[in-house]
Amino acid sequence: MTFDRSIKIAPSILAADFANFGAECEAIEAQGADWVHVDVMDGHFVPNISFGPTTCAAIRPHIKGIMDVHLMIAPVDPYIEAFANAGADFITAHVEAGAHIHRTLQAIRGAGAKAGVALNPGTPASAVEHLLDITDLVCVMTVNPGFGGQKFIDMSDKIKTLRAMIGDRPIHIEIDGGVDVNTAPTVAQAGADVLVAGSAVFRGGSVSNPGPYGDNIRAIREAATGVYV
Template sequence: MTFDRSIKIAPSILSADFADFGREIRAVEDQGADWVHVDVMDGHFVPNLTFGPPAVKAFRKHVNTFMDVHLMIAPVDPFIEAYAEAGADLITAHVEAGPHIHRTLQAIRATGKKAGVALNPGTPAEAVEHVLDLADLVCVMTVNPGFGGQKFIDMTGKIRKLRQMIGDRPVHIEIDGGVDPVTAPLVAAAGADVLVAGSAVFKGGSVSNAEPYGENIRAIRQAAQAAL
């Protein structure tokens, strides 16, 4: 996939109908999603439990765009290979999940996958300064990870700092948490290009009535693009 900084909308399937993931993934892609975001939680690093490698492998069959797998788990290194084999295109690990983020990013790259590094709201941009050459993406959490539907925490200062630190490196800035047509312009103007949205994409629609997904995706994209 060639690198570009155009706005990409990545619906989080944490907000989809759990009984119908295959059709939900196809529906959001048909309605204009650029990426599909999969939130993996372990009930330990974050207070929730979601998808193991077998679930991700099942999702993969339905994803035609790009599968972005966000590991909110600790320890993370023992599971990298399993999620790579399950079909992730990009695997993101948290700076806070272990003592050796440099080694973790090396391990992700060694599987042939793209590598992302995530920052919780309380973690400064400087925490990734020395691993930017190993990263394809920096994910800025704009909620405390663990649950969908939370209120947006303003991290625009951190995003601007990251954008400056990244310079001309081919590294995406992804925003995860509370993204909607109101918050999307703030993060896009600060330098973000991948916007993860859960409830803001899936609200008002269903697999049998997917047009609202498309309207929601377009509304977020247009609001973000208008700020550029």
């Protein structure tokens, strides 16, 4: 997995057709998605329930590229091995989800996955300052986690601070929440390189009509890069 800071679009399957996850993953990749983002919610850490490691294992054969698993759960540590075994390339845990995030990141790497750490809107960038040497991705939440389709919260200053803190380390900055053609330029200019988008990608399309997925992905990428694709 070669590191680069080019803009990557990571559609969240939380906005996909739950009855067609495998086909939806294949469709978004065929239409230009760089990563597939899987939002895992437990109804405890966040006020919603989505899916678990068995779903990840079921869709893994349908994903050629990166499966990016975002754990909005607490506790995290008991489930790391299951998600790693399910084929997660990245496993991201929230700094707010437990008292020992450093240990959690060590465990994720120990299980063979790339380690991500997520920050809720109310959590400062400084919370991950001493975690960067064992981190592969920092996810900046631009909504309060728990539901798709929420209004974007501008975290540009936090993103810029993180980008400066990261320096030349091979660490991705991912943005999750309210990303669309209007907000993508803001986060990209601040220093983000992985843009998670749910409804903004899946809107207007379907497994039987995937063309709009590609149109939406290209539009977000163009807005983020300023380059027509």
